[in-house]
Amino acid sequence: MLRTHTCGELRTEQIDSEVTLCGWIDSSRDHGGAVFIDLRDRYGKTQVVFGPESGLVDEGSTLRNEDVILVVGKVSPRPDGTVNAKLPTGELEVRVTQLQILNKSETPPFTPSQQELPGEDLRLQYRYLDLRRKPMQDVLQLRSRIIKMMRDYFEQHDFIDIETPILGRSTPEGARDYLVPSRVHEGEFYALPQSPQLYKQILMVAGYDRYIQVARCFRDEDLRADRQPEFTQLDVEMSFVDADDVMGLIDGLMQKMALDIKGLELQLPLPRMTYDEAMSRFGSDAPDLRFGMELID
Incomplete structure (x- = not known):
């Protein structure tokens, strides 16, 4: 394995440990003496920092969105006032000591994190980008x-x-x-x-x-x-x-699915309706019960 952890896995328990991360550059910020990058994979994001002590600031400043990189570094707590409570990894960052560029990206027509997305035709043309969202x-x-x-x-x-x-x-x-x-x-x-x-x-x-x-x-x-x-x-x-x-078997499946996926408890048996009742009440064998709309004689 090239990586020791995913980009959504690190927590404060890993502080002071050396880790290897692989992923796509979601965004980058060049602050002159240091470069901050949000590294993304399907598990989440982690902030990685190219500080002056790494000797990699110049190389880090050349990285662009959707470049694929491997970084080795030390897990450190974020400085006061920079914690990102919106991210599970928001209390820490990785101070980079080694960088390997696995793949350079051309300028993408859109990025997975942008708010205003292009039309569906363009997203389908670049399906691999769309699937990163x-x-x-x-x-x-x-x-x-x-x-x-x-x-x-x-x-x-x-x-x-x-x-x-x-x-x-x-x-x-x-x-x-x-x-x-x-x-x-x-x-x-x-x-x-x-x-x-x-x-x-x-x-x-x-x-x-x-x-x-x-x-x-x-x-x-x-x-x-x-x-x-x-x-x-x-x-x-x-x-x-x-x-x-x-129907009893499928009732059980629906009950398990609602509980496991949505945390909802369904009471069995689920409501049932005969074909004759559906046709006489709604004029359809697949009525949408959310709206009522029963036939009135």
Whole structure:
């Protein structure tokens, strides 16, 4: 490992210890005799200081936003009046003794920390910059937590996580298939799955009575708010159960997710509504209960 700690890890307990940090330059301030840099990785930020004692002030002053560097230095408390209470690492700084520039950055079209962001097209063109923004990192980390939580939950209920094929035969469902030409069988095509439906039914016949998969699905549809050409779904199948068993299992998943992710305690069973009731009251099989809007005869 090149680094001993991440940029969000250091606390006052590490004061006077020597550490090695790697990360991206989030901002820099040249105060003449010293250069102050906020070093960033996905774990947080740490202030690193190129002081006159380091002999690296001139080199530090050439560093720019999004340069990737490695620094070795001593963890020190920040001087009085300079503590940043907004950062977990805000009580300390790293006094740099060694610097290694891992990668120089060209002038970026935008920086992850700027308040006024450019349009979505530019952010997508420079996706790697956009993904360095904290809101983007928070979303991906939350997604990772949710997927791990779901897998843990289903493992506790004796489910098997099985990956099903991506390349298969065309089995038209509600949308058009994405077709992939075969190099070996000229003139023939594979189809990307719209769902793992057939495969999981085969698994049920084979005796795998509890199956899950975080499955990638592909549907050749026009891009709309509720339609995506590719998406990820939690796919679940069970044998020897009825509808109440399925709803009870998902009730438990929702309860665990609300508690683990949001700290909310849900009372089970969750409210249920039959299809007939939904259609008679709201005229829809997926009513938005936040607004009421019941049908009046």
